[in-house]
Amino acid sequence: MLSLTLLAFFLSPLLAQDPAPALDLSGETVVVYNPDFAQSRELAEYYAQKRGIAADHLIGLECPMTDSMTRQQYNELLRKPLFEAFVRRGWWRLGQQELKDPATGKSMPAMTVAESAVRVVVLMRGVPFQIQRDAQNPKNTQEDEASVDSELALLGLPRQPIAGALRNPYFKQDMRFQMFQGTPGLLLVGRLDGPDADTVKRMIDDALTAEQQGLRGRAVIDLAQKTGAYQEGEDWLNRSAILFRQKGIPVYVDKAEAVLPDHWPLPDTAFYFGWYTTNASGAIASPSFKFQTGAIACHLHSFSGAALRAPDRHWVGPLLRQGAAAALGNVFEPYLSLTVHFDVLNQRLLEGYTLAEAAWNATPVLSWMNVVCGDPLYRPYARGAGSSMGDGRDRDYALYQGTSTRHPGEDSRELKQALTTLAETRSKPHLLELTALLSASEGKNTEAIDLLEHALSLYVIASDKARAHLYQARLYLDENRPAEAKATLQKMLDDSNQKDVPASQAARLIHSQIP
Structure with a gap:
């Protein structure tokens, strides 16, 4: 077990990282389910309970039981009732703005969302996900079919032409969505x-x-x-x-x-x-x-x-x-x-x-x-990357990440030396394998092969050994060294323990394809 001092040494740069602000979107989330679809409501309630979403933020809308719906069904069964519910419940305050008609170039007044208390919409299993095509033989990029999800993202914006894609104002904006004030009616839609x-x-x-x-x-x-x-x-x-x-x-x-x-x-x-x-x-x-x-x-x-x-x-x-x-x-x-x-x-x-x-x-x-x-509120790095050590192999990944953070930059030689030393002193061949992946991703295949050989000298579990042999064989092939690749695979297949692990099936296939 790592001492507390050594643990702090590897984790200190990671814990100092400052992830994006911990803005809570659960209070601004609405969950939509289909009451006619088996377990749709149950799933909506389960999710709301897990995320602390208020019961009055769950909306049941009867929809087709199929994967797709027509544009008319979308407008009548989803778009219109959702818009009205958001306004009626006080989540949206409407305003007016001038829009230019793309066909005539003339300006015209349009109703839009001026203020919003809802940012996220979760569509639960049972709500259709496709809007079928109406227009026949449209030009490329002028198709009128769409995902229900992408269409609902524009629910609070003025109606736009149906055909073709519309620019996403949040695209590549360097800020959390709650900080983005440019388009109040824009929604994040997850399913x-x-x-x-x-x-x-x-x-x-x-x-x-x-x-x-x-x-x-x-x-x-x-x-x-x-x-x-x-x-x-x-x-x-x-x-x-x-x-x-x-x-x-x-x-x-x-x-x-x-x-x-x-x-x-x-x-x-x-x-x-x-x-x-x-x-x-x-x-x-x-x-x-x-x-x-x-x-x-x-x-x-x-x-x-x-x-x-x-x-x-x-x-x-x-x-x-x-x-x-x-x-x-x-x-x-x-x-x-x-x-x-x-x-x-x-x-x-x-x-x-x-x-x-x-x-x-x-x-x-x-x-x-x-x-x-997936859960649209899911933040895999809410606490920063590598913020906890974990156990077993998870600990290896945390150690790798901590060491990597201590050795940033283009030149990875110091990082690989530090990882190799750590792997040897702690008897962690898995860290040697991870270091080999780093070398391989940099195109340093011979170095990666040597690191995997080092890992093989320490691995005791058959599946670990088989994986290292397979990775070596692939690297040999990338280096145009087929004889060494075939010998590596043969060594694996000759091992009574390795020949029965699932990876052996991949080994046999590749072995058979090498002249």
Whole structure:
């Protein structure tokens, strides 16, 4: 056990960090549920009780039982009754402003929200998430379909043209949402939804647990090596990897074009960002995989959220089924530039913003296709990154983060030396593995291979050894050293203990593909 003096040494720079102000949004939150949908009201009451939301902030609205609704149904069953309820209950005070008609260029008076006591809307499982298309064969970017969530974000703003996306005034604003006074009627909309009611309850509980105990673990970045018009998405992923490294969060970066293979070991995954396949597949969808409690995940695809209540279609539902507390997606084709910008999202989360604040701050447009599935009030770094030590492997991540904070900057040599010394003196091979991830993310593959070999000399658990061997093999392949990769995998498969762990299935597949 670390002495109190040594513990303070590693934690002191972390505890000194000042996250974003602890603004409480629970009193400004409204929960909307569908009384006709099984357990929708029960879930709304469960969430309100957990978050301390007043009972009169729960609103039941009868909606279709389907995933989608028409534009007319949206207007009559959601938009109009919600607007009227906000005004009737005194949460909104209306005013008037002059708006320019985009068609004629003439100014005209419009009713708008002048003051608001509501900032967040939570849509509970049972409220539809898609608004169907009315116009036939619209021009690109002029589609009139949308997510219910993104449309409701504009509930308190003057009515705008339905077709196409509208600029999000909160996009990249460097402030918490309560401090943003430019658009009083703007709402942060989050959705507690997923494959079943038990999943939704677990999402609520996991968010609270992670807030209280700290979100610790690895970030996984799965590149697709796209270029040209898709380069922007790769840039978001690469910048996210750099950001995680700077904040002392170990990053596993997969540089192969395909998604991470089946059964590839990714323990303690707290963040997952990847692209670009239609349905969940590979390591993240493997039965042996489970996210860290409180994890936030997103696989970028045009229809990643098109079936978010299905556990085995597209991405949002499967990510939640695998244990993520939050998953972001798109219900229709969003076009790359108009979807969530991963790098901005992760920056805001690490700064202490809520999930909803970070997600919508990172999304350039509204009245569009985006959904945020998870507790919108969830603040994974409410107490600052690395604010508590935890136990077991969690302690390793806290030690890694504390050491990283003591050795900031572009040159990581001192950091890696400090981590290696700590791993050796405390007999913590897991820290050597995390240090190897740092070297690999910097492109220093030979250094990473050596660190993993050091970890292997100390590891005693079969799954740990198998993981280190697999990581070594992948690095050998990246270095165009196939013979050494094959020998490493063979060594793993020849070990009577390692050959039966789930990762061995990935090892056999890769071994068979090496000439």
